[in-house]
Structure formats: C-alpha cells, structure tokens
Amino acid sequence: QVQLVQSGSELKKPGASVKISCSAAGYTFTTYGMNWVRQAPGQGLEWMGWINTNTGDPTYAQGFTGRFVFSLDTSVSTAYLQISGLKAEDTAIYYCARDLYGYDSSGHYSWFDPWGQGTLVTVSS
Amino acid sequence: SYELTQPPSVSVSPGQTARITCSGDALPDHYVYWYQQKPGQAPVVIIYKDIERPSGIPERFSGSSSGTIVTLTISGVQAEDEAVYYCLSTDNSGTYRVFGGGTKLTVL
Numbered sequence: 001q002v003q004l005v006q007s008g009s010e011l012k013k014p015g016a017s018v019k020i021s022c023s024a025a026g027y028t029f030t031t032y033g034m035n036w037v038r039q040a041p042g043q044g045l046e047w048m049g050w051i052n053t054n055t056g057d058p059t060y061a062q063g064f065t066g067r068f069v070f071s072l073d074t075s076v077s078t079a080y081l082q083i084s085g086l087k088a089e090d091t092a093i094y095y096c097a098r099d100l101y102g103y104d105s106s107g108h109y110s111w112f113d114p115w116g117q118g119t120l121v122t123v124s125s
Numbered sequence: 126s127y128e129l130t131q132p133p134s135v136s137v138s139p140g141q142t143a144r145i146t147c148s149g150d151a152l153p154d155h156y157v158y159w160y161q162q163k164p165g166q167a168p169v170v171i172i173y174k175d176i177e178r179p180s181g182i183p184e185r186f187s188g189s190s191s192g193t194i195v196t197l198t199i200s201g202v203q204a205e206d207e208a209v210y211y212c213l214s215t216d217n218s219g220t221y222r223v224f225g226g227g228t229k230l231t232v233l
Contacts, residue, residue, distance in 0.1 A: 033135075035222070036151075044209075044224060044225075045168065045211050045224040046175045046225070047221070047223065047224060050222075059221075062126055062154055095167055095168075106156070107155075108219065109156050109214075110222070111156075111158040111170055111212070111213065112160075112168075113179075114167075115167040115168055116167065117167055
C-alpha cells in the first residue's frame with residue numbers, strides 16, 4: 001500500500017545540521033510532489049514547502065528559506081529535508097506528506113495524503 | 126501573510142453535533158481540506174475539496190462552504206472523535222499552502 005516511512009529521531013546540538021529522509025513506497029515517486037510540515041511541541045501544523053519530485057524544483061514557505069533544503073534521490077524514491085545551523089526553536093516533529101494534486105472544473109486541487117510517521121528533531125546543548 | 130482562522134476549542138457531549146469553522150479571504154477561490162490529528166499520530170485527511178469524504182471516513186463527518194467560511198460538521202459525535210482538527214488551503218497567490226491554527230474538539 002502507499003506509505004511514507006521517515007528516518008528516526010535525532011538529538012542535535014545548536015549549530016549542527018540534520019538530514020531527515022522520507023522513503024516512499026506503493027506508488028510512482030515522481031508522479032506526486034512531496035510536502036514538508038513542521039509541528040513544534042504542543043503547537044499546530046506549519047507548512048514548510050514542497051518539492052516537485054519530477055523536476056526537483058523546491059518551493060519554500062516564508063520562514064523556511066536559507067537554512068532549510070529539500071532534496072531528492074529518485075533512484076530510491078526518497079525525499080530529504082536538511083536543516084543547517086540548528087536552533088533550539090527548530091525542536092519539532094517534521095512530517096513529509098505526499099501531494100495529491102490535479103485540476104478539475106473548479107480549478108487546481110492539492111491535498112496531503114498520506115503522511116509519514118514524523119521525525120522528532122530535538123536541538124539541545 | 127495569509128491566515129486561516131479556526132476557533133481554538135469546541136466542546137460537545139456524545140451524540141451531539143460539532144461544528145468547526147475555518148475562515149480566510151481566499152477560501153472562495155481555493156479548496157479546503159480538513160485533517161484530524163490524534164495525540165502521537167500523524168494527521169489524517171477527513172474531508173477534501175471542501176465537501177468530499179475519503180473512503181473509510183465515517184459519514185458523520187461532512188464539509189460545507191459559504192463564501193469566506195468553511196465548516197466541518199461532525200454529526201453524532203463519538204468519544205473517538207476527540208482530536209485536533211486542522212483546515213488546509215492555499216493563499217491568494219495560489220502558491221503557498223496554509224494551515225489553520227487547529228481546533229481541539231473535546232467530547233464531554
């Protein structure tokens with residue numbers, strides 16, 4: 001079945017970098033884009049951006065430019081999120097989510113399904 | 126930046142109807158999607174394209190839209206529906222996705 005499996009929890013020191021993986025199975029990886037979503041402890045969902053898995057072109061949301069990089073390895077159907085210069089406020093669960101998009105009579109549609117199980121990144125000295 | 130506004134919390138007794146709203150000025154031009162998130166779990170889509178329900182989602186979940194406000198209705202609320210509900214849509218530019226702040230549904 002369609003599923004996204006993310007890499008395990010990470011504990012990092014401030015200033016370090018982390019690279020999270022999201023491995024897709026059960027569908028053709030390059031057919032659908034991949035979104036990244038952050039959820040800080042006890043907080044809501046925050047869309048970080050998405051990457052076009054066909055072209056590799058990323059789009060970053062406001063607040064997620066500079067230190068955040070989306071990348072792909074299509075040979076293993078995997079998307080990556082790398083965060084550099086980690087700060088305490090980067091402590092959060094990071095989710096990948098497949099982008100189901102298309103067009104109908106009302107225009108463009110796009111929703112996230114399924115989601116990975118989430119990767120907890122803890123930044124602490 | 127664009128925002129979607131949800132009430133922070135809604136409380137209902139079992140068997141009653143819960144309504145959760147999501148408002149945003151671009152909603153007339155873009156679909157809304159609703160997600161349910163239970164503690165320790167990833168979000169799950171329960172309504173897509175304003176009113177459509179994915180297979181496997183109970184019929185008691187429904188969506189409606191009126192101008193700049195969309196509503197998630199849960200009829201005959203059950204204890205298992207206690208969760209945080211998020212709306213998701215697109216900003217005026219059509220480029221950036223935005224989540225509402227989330228609504229905690231408490232079943233009394």
